[in-house]
Amino acid sequence: MTVLMQAHDVVRHYKVGGGLFGTPGTVKAVDGVSFSLLAGKTLAVVGESGCGKSTLARVATLLEPPTAGELTIDGAATAGVDADTRRKLRLSVQMVFQNPYGSLNPRKTVGATLMEPLEINQRGDAAARAQAAREMMAQVGLRDDQWGRYPHMFSGGQRQRIAIARALMLNPRVVVADEPVSALDVSIQAQVLNLLMDLQERLGLAYLFISHDLSVVRHIADEVMVMYCGRPVEQAAKADLFAQPRHPYTRMLLAATPSVDPARRQLQVSIKGELPSPLNPPPGCAFASRCAHATARCTAERPDPRPLDGHMVACHHAESIG
Amino acid sequence: MSATVAMPSRLTLFWRSFAENRGAVFGLGLMVVLIVVAALADVLALHTPIEQFRDNFLTPPVWAAEGDWHFPLGTDDVGRDMLSRLIYGARLSLMIGFSVVAVALIIGTTLGLTAAFAGGVVDVFIMRMVDVILVFPSLLLAIVVVAILGPGMFNAMLAVAVVTLPGYIRLSRASALVELNRDYVTATRAAGASTLRLMFDTVLPNCMAPLIVHATLGFSTAILDAAALGFLGLGAQPPTPEWGTMLAGALQYYQRAWWVLAFPGFAILMTVLAFNLFGDGLRDALDPKLKR
Structure with missing residues (x-):
C-alpha cells in the first residue's frame, strides 16, 4: 500500500511573550510526532483540547513549517525545497475545518467557492471548471440548483458538504480533517462521516482525522494516535486500541x-x-x-x-x- | 435556476431594515435631491454662478419687500445670483466629497490591508504613522498641509483626504485581522492563493460593510472640512461658488444682508445632515448587532 504522507519526529514550537522586558518562552505545541498515512486509510488523532492536534493539522497541510523533524508527501521532502515545489506539494494536502460557519466565504456562492481553487491554479478553462465543480457537487450530495446560493442559506451539514467538496476540487491525495463533525448535530454527524468514508473509498484518499470524540473515531478510523501535551502517548490499530x-x-x-x-x-x-x-x-x-x-x-x-x-x-x- | 423557494433577496431584506429608520430615508431623499440638482445645474440655474448684475448688489430674497423674481434668493455683494451659486456649489461640494472619500478609501484600505497582512515592522510603521496623523486636530493638520502645498481647491481636497486617512486605515486593518483568522481564508491559502488575491478577493469584500458606512459618514466630514478650508481662504478661491468660500466673502455683510450668510450655511447644514442620517441608517441596517 502506498504511503502518501510520512512524518518523522515532527516538532512545532512557538516563541511567545518576550515583548520589551519579558523573557521569551517556547510553547512546545507539537513535540515529536511520527506517523504514516496510507492511501485509502484513516489515521485518527485523539486528545483533549490543547494537546496540539490542530497545530499538527496546520503542519500537515504545510501552512506552517515544522520546527524540526521530517515531513514527506508522496515520498517528496517538504523541507529545503524551493517555493514553487512547496506550493505544488501543498496542493496535494487539503483541509476540512471544524466550523462550517467560518470555513466558507460568505460573499461567494457555492459555485464560485468550488471553482476558486481551480481558478487560482489555472486549471482548465471556465467551462471545464464549472463542469468539474458541478460534478463535485453531485459527488458530495448537493443538488444542482444550489449552485448559485450563498453559504448563509445552508444548514451546518450542507455547509460541511460544500467544504468537503472544495477540499476535493484539486484532487488531493491527503485530506486533513480537523474535527469535521464536532460542530454538527448528532443526526447530521453520521451523514457527513459516511460521506467522508464513501469518498475515501472512491478516490483512495488518506485521511488525517482529528477528533476528541471517541465514538466518531471508532466509526471512521483505521489507526488511532492518542496525543497528550504535544506528544503521542499511544498509537495502534483501532481494534487493538479500543x-x-x-x-x-x-x-x-x-x-x-x-x-x-x-x-x-x-x-x-x-x-x-x-x-x-x-x-x-x-x-x-x-x-x-x-x-x-x-x-x-x-x-x-x-x-x-x-x-x-x-x-x-x-x-x-x-x-x-x- | 428553478425558483421553487421564494427567498427574499439580500437587497430586499436590507431595504426593509433600512426603511425602518425614517431619518435615514429622509437623508437618502435629501441626497437624491442634491445629486439631481448638482447634475442638472446647467438647466436649473437661472444665471451662471459668476455673472455680476451691477444694478442689483445685495438684492434681498424674493419674499422680502425689495425682492426681485430674477434673483429668487437674492444677490451677493457683487450682484451674483445666490440661488445659481448655491446650485453650482452643490455640484462642487459633492465632487469634493466624492473625490476625497474615493482617494482616502482606496489609499486607506490598501494601507490597512497591507498592515494587517504584512504584520511585523510594516504593520508597526504604518500604524505609528497613523498615530502621528491622529495627534493633530484634523482641521489644523489640513491647514498645515494646505500651507505647504499652497491654497486651492485641489490641494484642499488632498489635505482633507490626508487627515481622513487614519479612519480608513484602522478600520480596514481591524476588519482584515478579524477575517484573517477565519478558516475560509486558510482554506483559500491552502488552495494556493497569492497574498494579493487573499487581500483583495477574499478578505476585502468581507470587510466592506463598515468601510462603506465610514465612507458615507466621511462624505459629510469631507464637505465640512473643505468648506472650512474655503472659509479660511485656503480652499476654493473666489469667484468659485464653493459654499465655504461664499461664507467667507459674505461675512462682513451679515448685519445688512442676512441671506448672503444664511443660505450657504443652510446648504452646508442640509448636505451634512443628509449624509449623516443616511450613513447612520446604513450602519444600523448593515450591522446585525445594532438590530433591535
Missing part, C-alpha cells in the same frame, strides 16, 4: 466516554487535574501528575514511544498496567 488500551491516559479517555447503560459505565478511573502548560512542561512524563500509576521514574525520565504488542506506547509501566 480492545486493549496500553497507556493509562488512553484507558482514562475510554473510561470517560459516557454511556447510557448504567451497568457499562466505567468510573473506576477518573481523570483528575488539568493538562500541564505546554509553555513549561514537566521534565518527565507529561501525564505523571494525573496518573494513578506514576512512580519516581515517571517524573524524572521522559518515556519514549516503544513497540508493545503492536501498539506504540510511551509509558514506563505499560507492561505492568496492561
Whole structure:
C-alpha cells in the first residue's frame, strides 16, 4: 500500500511573550510526532483540547513549517525545497475545518467557492471548471440548483458538504480533517462521516482525522494516535486500541466516554487535574501528575514511544498496567 | 435556476431594515435631491454662478419687500445670483466629497490591508504613522498641509483626504485581522492563493460593510472640512461658488444682508445632515448587532 504522507519526529514550537522586558518562552505545541498515512486509510488523532492536534493539522497541510523533524508527501521532502515545489506539494494536502460557519466565504456562492481553487491554479478553462465543480457537487450530495446560493442559506451539514467538496476540487491525495463533525448535530454527524468514508473509498484518499470524540473515531478510523501535551502517548490499530488500551491516559479517555447503560459505565478511573502548560512542561512524563500509576521514574525520565504488542506506547509501566 | 423557494433577496431584506429608520430615508431623499440638482445645474440655474448684475448688489430674497423674481434668493455683494451659486456649489461640494472619500478609501484600505497582512515592522510603521496623523486636530493638520502645498481647491481636497486617512486605515486593518483568522481564508491559502488575491478577493469584500458606512459618514466630514478650508481662504478661491468660500466673502455683510450668510450655511447644514442620517441608517441596517 502506498504511503502518501510520512512524518518523522515532527516538532512545532512557538516563541511567545518576550515583548520589551519579558523573557521569551517556547510553547512546545507539537513535540515529536511520527506517523504514516496510507492511501485509502484513516489515521485518527485523539486528545483533549490543547494537546496540539490542530497545530499538527496546520503542519500537515504545510501552512506552517515544522520546527524540526521530517515531513514527506508522496515520498517528496517538504523541507529545503524551493517555493514553487512547496506550493505544488501543498496542493496535494487539503483541509476540512471544524466550523462550517467560518470555513466558507460568505460573499461567494457555492459555485464560485468550488471553482476558486481551480481558478487560482489555472486549471482548465471556465467551462471545464464549472463542469468539474458541478460534478463535485453531485459527488458530495448537493443538488444542482444550489449552485448559485450563498453559504448563509445552508444548514451546518450542507455547509460541511460544500467544504468537503472544495477540499476535493484539486484532487488531493491527503485530506486533513480537523474535527469535521464536532460542530454538527448528532443526526447530521453520521451523514457527513459516511460521506467522508464513501469518498475515501472512491478516490483512495488518506485521511488525517482529528477528533476528541471517541465514538466518531471508532466509526471512521483505521489507526488511532492518542496525543497528550504535544506528544503521542499511544498509537495502534483501532481494534487493538479500543480492545486493549496500553497507556493509562488512553484507558482514562475510554473510561470517560459516557454511556447510557448504567451497568457499562466505567468510573473506576477518573481523570483528575488539568493538562500541564505546554509553555513549561514537566521534565518527565507529561501525564505523571494525573496518573494513578506514576512512580519516581515517571517524573524524572521522559518515556519514549516503544513497540508493545503492536501498539506504540510511551509509558514506563505499560507492561505492568496492561 | 428553478425558483421553487421564494427567498427574499439580500437587497430586499436590507431595504426593509433600512426603511425602518425614517431619518435615514429622509437623508437618502435629501441626497437624491442634491445629486439631481448638482447634475442638472446647467438647466436649473437661472444665471451662471459668476455673472455680476451691477444694478442689483445685495438684492434681498424674493419674499422680502425689495425682492426681485430674477434673483429668487437674492444677490451677493457683487450682484451674483445666490440661488445659481448655491446650485453650482452643490455640484462642487459633492465632487469634493466624492473625490476625497474615493482617494482616502482606496489609499486607506490598501494601507490597512497591507498592515494587517504584512504584520511585523510594516504593520508597526504604518500604524505609528497613523498615530502621528491622529495627534493633530484634523482641521489644523489640513491647514498645515494646505500651507505647504499652497491654497486651492485641489490641494484642499488632498489635505482633507490626508487627515481622513487614519479612519480608513484602522478600520480596514481591524476588519482584515478579524477575517484573517477565519478558516475560509486558510482554506483559500491552502488552495494556493497569492497574498494579493487573499487581500483583495477574499478578505476585502468581507470587510466592506463598515468601510462603506465610514465612507458615507466621511462624505459629510469631507464637505465640512473643505468648506472650512474655503472659509479660511485656503480652499476654493473666489469667484468659485464653493459654499465655504461664499461664507467667507459674505461675512462682513451679515448685519445688512442676512441671506448672503444664511443660505450657504443652510446648504452646508442640509448636505451634512443628509449624509449623516443616511450613513447612520446604513450602519444600523448593515450591522446585525445594532438590530433591535
